[in-house]
Amino acid sequence: MAEQAVVVAGPDGDGQLMTINMGPQHPSTHGVLRLIVTLDGEVVVRVVPDIGYLHRNFEKIVEGWAYPGIVPFSDRNDYLAAIANEVAVCLAVEKLTDIEVPPRAVYLRVLFSELQRILSHILFYGTFGMDLGAFSPFMYAFRERELGYTLMEKATGARMLYAYNRLGGLRNDVSEPWLRELEGYLDYLERQAWPEYMGLLIDNQIYRERTIGVGKLTPEQAIAWGASGPVLRATGVPWDVRKSAPYLCYDRLEFDVPVGKNGDTYDSAMVRMLEIKQSARLIRQVLRLLPDGPVLAKVRPTVKPRAGEYYSRVESPRGEVGVYLVSDGSSRPYRLKWRAPSFCHLQLVPAMSEGWKLADLVAAVGSLDVIMGEVDR
Amino acid sequence: MNILLAAILKVVGVYAFVGANAFVLIWLERKVSAYIQRRYGPLRVGGPAGIFQSAADILKLLAKEDFVPGGADRWLWVLAPVVSVLPAVLVYLVLPVGRTFTLQNLNIGLLFFASVTSFTLLGIFMAGWGSNNKYSLLGAMRAGAQLFSYEIPLILSTIGVVLLSGSLQLQTIVSAQTQHGWFVFEQIIGFIVFFVASLAELNRTPFDLSEGESELVAGYFTEYSGMRWAMFAIAEYSNLFTTSALAVALFFGGWHGPWLPGWVWFLLKSYILVFVGMWIRWTLPRVRIDQLMDLGWKFLFPLSVANILGTAFVLMVR
Numbered sequence: 001m002a003e004q005a006v007v008v009a010g011p012d013g014d015g016q017l018m019t020i021n022m023g024p025q026h027p028s029t030h031g032v033l034r035l036i037v038t039l040d041g042e043v044v045v046r047v048v049p050d051i052g053y054l055h056r057n058f059e060k061i062v063e064g065w066a067y068p069g070i071v072p073f074s075d076r077n078d079y080l081a082a083i084a085n086e087v088a089v090c091l092a093v094e095k096l097t098d099i100e101v102p103p104r105a106v107y108l109r110v111l112f113s114e115l116q117r118i119l120s121h122i123l124f125y126g127t128f129g130m131d132l133g134a135f136s137p138f139m140y141a142f143r144e145r146e147l148g149y150t151l152m153e154k155a156t157g158a159r160m161l162y163a164y165n166r167l168g169g170l171r172n173d174v175s176e177p178w179l180r181e182l183e184g185y186l187d188y189l190e191r192q193a194w195p196e197y198m199g200l201l202i203d204n205q206i207y208r209e210r211t212i213g214v215g216k217l218t219p220e221q222a223i224a225w226g227a228s229g230p231v232l233r234a235t236g237v238p239w240d241v242r243k244s245a246p247y248l249c250y251d252r253l254e255f256d257v258p259v260g261k262n263g264d265t266y267d268s269a270m271v272r273m274l275e276i277k278q279s280a281r282l283i284r285q286v287l288r289l290l291p292d293g294p295v296l297a298k299v300r301p302t303v304k305p306r307a308g309e310y311y312s313r314v315e316s317p318r319g320e321v322g323v324y325l326v327s328d329g330s331s332r333p334y335r336l337k338w339r340a341p342s343f344c345h346l347q348l349v350p351a352m353s354e355g356w357k358l359a360d361l362v363a364a365v366g367s368l369d370v371i372m373g374e375v376d377r
Numbered sequence: 378m379n380i381l382l383a384a385i386l387k388v389v390g391v392y393a394f395v396g397a398n399a400f401v402l403i404w405l406e407r408k409v410s411a412y413i414q415r416r417y418g419p420l421r422v423g424g425p426a427g428i429f430q431s432a433a434d435i436l437k438l439l440a441k442e443d444f445v446p447g448g449a450d451r452w453l454w455v456l457a458p459v460v461s462v463l464p465a466v467l468v469y470l471v472l473p474v475g476r477t478f479t480l481q482n483l484n485i486g487l488l489f490f491a492s493v494t495s496f497t498l499l500g501i502f503m504a505g506w507g508s509n510n511k512y513s514l515l516g517a518m519r520a521g522a523q524l525f526s527y528e529i530p531l532i533l534s535t536i537g538v539v540l541l542s543g544s545l546q547l548q549t550i551v552s553a554q555t556q557h558g559w560f561v562f563e564q565i566i567g568f569i570v571f572f573v574a575s576l577a578e579l580n581r582t583p584f585d586l587s588e589g590e591s592e593l594v595a596g597y598f599t600e601y602s603g604m605r606w607a608m609f610a611i612a613e614y615s616n617l618f619t620t621s622a623l624a625v626a627l628f629f630g631g632w633h634g635p636w637l638p639g640w641v642w643f644l645l646k647s648y649i650l651v652f653v654g655m656w657i658r659w660t661l662p663r664v665r666i667d668q669l670m671d672l673g674w675k676f677l678f679p680l681s682v683a684n685i686l687g688t689a690f691v692l693m694v695r
Contacts (some may be wrong), residue, residue, distance in 0.1 A: 020511045026594060039515075042666050133582060133663025139414035206583055206662045358515075359665045362592050 017045060022361075024053045030127065030365070031372035035349070042357045049346050054376040059336055066331050067093050067303040072163035077338060078374040079160055080123060083109075083116040084316035086165035091247060091312035092325040093167050096305030103249075105169035105295040110248050111286040112155075112164065113314070114279040115182070118189070119148045120317035121272045121279075124369045128269055129201045131366030132210050137201045144193045147185055154178055168297035179287055186280045194276060202273060211266035215352035215364035218263060225351070226344035229319025230271040231368055235263030241315040253285050265367035272317075272369075302331050318342055318369055340374040387480050391469045395615050402614040402651065403431040409655040441603030446508065449600065453507030458601070458608035461500025464493045465615040472622050473548045475632050475639035486547035487539065490623055491532045494578065497616065498524045501587065504609075505597040516596025519666060520580065520587035526673040527577040527584075533681035534570035537563075537688040538627045547623075551631030561628040566684045568628045570677050575620045577673070579613065581654060583661040584669060621650035 023034040032053035038046040058077060062070045074089045075082035087109055094101060101109075126141030149159045155174045156164040164171055201207050217227070219235040232239055240257040242250040258274035260267025307329040313322040319341025326335040345368040352368075353361040404419065407430060411418025423429025445451060471486035473479045483489050498521060505517020538560050539545060542553035554560055561568050577584040588596030598609050625631055625646040632639030634646075664672070 018511060020515075042515075042519075129662065133585065134661060136410075136414045136659050139416060143415060200660075201662065204662060206664055209668055210662060210665060357665055357667065359586075359592050359663070 016040070023050075030370055033346070033365070033370065033372055033375075035361070035365070037358070037361065039358060042359075044353050044356055044358060044361050047350050047353055047361060049349050051343075051346065051372070051375050054372045056373075056377065058377040059338055062336050063333055065333075067305070067333070068167055070333070070336070071165055071167070072161070074338075075161040075163060076373055077340065077377055078316055078318065078321065078342070078371050080120045080371055081116050081316045081318065081321075082160060082162050083112045083164065084314050084321055086162070087113060087248070088312055088314045088316075088321045088323045090165050090167055091314065092310050092323045093303060093305060095310045095312065096308055096325065096327050097167070097299075097303055098306075099168045099297055099299055101169050102294050102297055103291045104173075104293045105297075106249050107286050107290050108170055108174065108295060109165065110250065110253070111182075111283055111290075112152075112162075113248075114282045114286075115148065115152065117279045117317045118276050119145055119152075121276050122148070124272055124317075125197055125201070125269070128363075128366045128369075129207075131362050132201075132207060134201060134204075134207070137197070140193075140196065140200060144189060147188075151178070151182055151185055154181075166296055166299070167303055168299035170295045173295045179290070182283065183287060186283060190277065190280055194273075197273065202270065208266065210359070210363060211264065211269065211367070213262070213264050213266075214356065214360045215265040215268075215367055216263055217348065217352060221351060222263065222348070225348050227319070227348060228341050228344070229315065229317070230268055230275065231319065231341075231345050231348070233257065233271050234260035234268035236261055241313050241320050245313065247312070247314060252289075253282055255282050265363050268367045275317075304329065304331050313339070316341065318371065318374070319345070338377055340377065342368070342370040342372075342374040346370050346375055391466055391480070394469065395466055395611065398618050399611040399614045400431045400435075402617065403434060403610070404428060405648075405651070406614075406655055409652065410659045413656065413659040435607065438603050438607040443604070444602055446510070446600045448509040450507040450509065453503045454600075455605075457500050457504035457507055458605045458612075459500075460503055461497055461612045462608050462615075463500075464496040465612040465619065467493045468619045468623075471547055472619065473551045473626050473631050474643050478640060479548050482546060482548050485545050487535060487545045487550070487627075490547075490619075491528070491535075494616070494620075495524070495528055497578075497612070500612070501597050504601070508597070508600040510600050512593045512595075512599045513597050516587045516593045516599070519593075520597060522666070523577055523580070523584065523586060523669060523673075526670060527574045527677070530570050530673060530677035530681045531574035531578055533678070533685060534567045534574065535627055536681075536685050537567040540685070540688050540692060547626050547631075551626055551633060554630040555633045559628065559630040559633075564628060564684070564688070566680060567688075568624070570681045570684065571624060571627070574673075574677055575624065576654060576657065577669070579616055579620060579654070581617070582658040583664050585658075585663060586666055586669060617651055617654060618647060621654065622647040624650055 018039045020037050020039060021034060022037055024032040034050040034053065036048040036050055037044055056076065058073065062073060071086050071089050074085040077085050122141045122145050126138035129137030152162065153159050155178055156162040217235050219237050222232045222235045223237065228239065236259050238257050238259050243257055255278045258271050258278065260271050305327040307327055309324070309326045311322055311324045313320050320339065321341060322339030324337040324339070325333055328334040348368060349365055352364040408418045408426065419427025419430035421427055422433045445454060468490050470481045471479065471483050471489050501520045502517050505513045538550060541560060541563065542550045544550055580587050588598070598606055601609060625643060629646050632643040634642035
């Protein structure tokens with residue numbers, strides 16, 4: 001995106017503007033985001049997000065791939081919520097192929113989606129603290145994240161990009177001891193780590209001064225820009241795909257959807273912190289209700305969905321991940337459109353930060369929790 | 378000849394201490410941050426607890442390419458680290474280390490300290506301007522606003538102590554406390570203002586705006602590497618020590634303490650304050666520039682003025 005030569009008179013009216021490039025290599029841009037920031041002193045006059053540094057041509061490449069191969073590749077989109085991506089693809093293909101997923105696999109998909117959400121939100125907590133200049137919360141976040149990833153590794157064999165979902169279920173079952181271990185992890189997380197997080201950062205006065213009222217969004221704005229997930233819920237809109245359009249077995253589980261009031265960065269972080277608790281609650285229910293049986297349905301090696309189209313959506317930690325699949329009846333998709341929540345959220349950056357200070361821009365971008373792998377695809 | 382020899386010894390001694398201090402504090406900062414963040418910190422370099430980590434750091438920095446960025450104002454850029462080390466070294470002149478041990482017991486010790494430390498800004502500005510980098514420039518501008526704003530409450534907060542002891546000479550201030558009791562009890566407001574303002578003067582979290590990593594990459598020394606960067610680090614750690622040492626001299630009775638020799642007490646107290654500074658650094662998030670200015674001008678400045686008036690009133694009534 002070319003920088004347009006527009007001279008804007010700044011708030012102090014002297015018209016002395018400075019344009020700086022934040023990124024693609026910059027400590028606070030969460031990957032390879034480039035922000036073209038026009039500053040008037042400390043005040044952000046204009047900010048243009050520039051994307052495309054992590055483009056991998058996902059949507060076009062998969063048009064040439066057989067369906068089972070798309071699932072592992074989709075991991076790379078939102079690499080902090082790989083399970084959510086896999087589930088989104090699987091749901092679409094399974095719907096069009098009429099594959100019946102065994103109930104145990106459905107429950108386990110919920111379990112892994114929620115564990116993934118916890119891990120993603122923990123990382124958000126760490127990086128958001130770092131964006132605000134507090135380095136220690138990051139280390140505390142990584143302590144629990146490490147334990148969580150070890151759990152994931154024990155169950156799936158991989159730490160970040162699992163390739164765990166198959167069309168028709170999951171690759172392998174989980175063991176009983178693993179489930180007990182997971183329960184222990186949740187106990188530890190809720191009783192010890194979560195209050196520690198709150199005390200370390202969220203309840204801090206400086207943190208509150210830095211986030212309350214900063215990067216404020218109205219519900220109308222958020223909806224107009226296509227925001228979803230915690231960013232939308234922070235504005236007070238109780239929209240959660242798990243509740244509003246239930247998939248898997250979410251309609252059979254009890255959980256609350258935390259919403260904010262002001263739509264500022266404080267609320268958006270707070271919504272995520274509360275969602276950690278809700279996800280733990282969901283996992284506990286799954287542990288109680290988990291049925292026995294196989295985890296993988298019998299699926300023919302060549303998956304050929306019927307001709308047609310289907311839009312599957314799941315609630316990833318960042319918002320609504322949508323897969324719009326158009327099939328022409330062959331073993332390869334005719335078209336697969338990926339709806340990435342981070343892409344929509346990144347467009348909010350100017351609305352949230354123009355007219356604010358440079359430090360608020362960093363806080364705003366941090367609170368959106370964008371994943372560049374998902375934005376560029 | 379003897380005077381010359383003594384002067385040379387003093388200069389060598391101060392530089393040796395500055396080096397050793399940076400050596401210890403870099404290691405200490407790593408260990409303290411590691412302790413706070415539930416890590417181990419350096420473990421493997423040189424014996425127990427990685428005590429030679431700083432030596433490894435300095436060797437690495439020495440071996441780096443001496444690099445001048447294209448478009449930099451060469452003279453300003455090269456001189457900036459030297460200029461910022463200079464005030465850091467000069468202030469050792471007046472520190473009352475022991476009962477009879479001050480390098481130069483100036484009558485205006487406190488004033489000397491305040492005026493010399495304000496030179497730090499010069500080095501930062503030269504670095505920020507000379508680097509020809511927008512982040513550096515922003516960092517230097519922030520540092521300018523910040524150091525200027527916090528210089529005032531920093532100096533005003535010490536006036537209460539001056540009123541109580543009746544002297545600007547640091548050695549006299551300390552001896553006044555041996556009879557009178559530590560000033561921190563009567564001057565608690567003064568100490569709080571002094572401590573907060575000194576954190577801001579030192580550019581340390583929560584006031585590290587001029588080098589705020591998540592915003593300005595590394596602020597005014599973004600373009601520096603190798604030994605030139607190390608000089609900024611040495612100056613920073615030296616300032617951290619000297620400011621804590623000044624706080625000890627003004628509020629915590631300097632070398633005053635039982636059993637141990639005076640200089641041990643002095644160093645001990647100073648390093649405890651240094652530790653508190655590190656503790657704060659690794660705990661708190663960073664404030665925003667306007668909040669920083671508000672805190673300085675709307676809170677610390679009136680508070681320090683009120684402290685002076687209150688102290689003067691009490692002295693008058695007495």
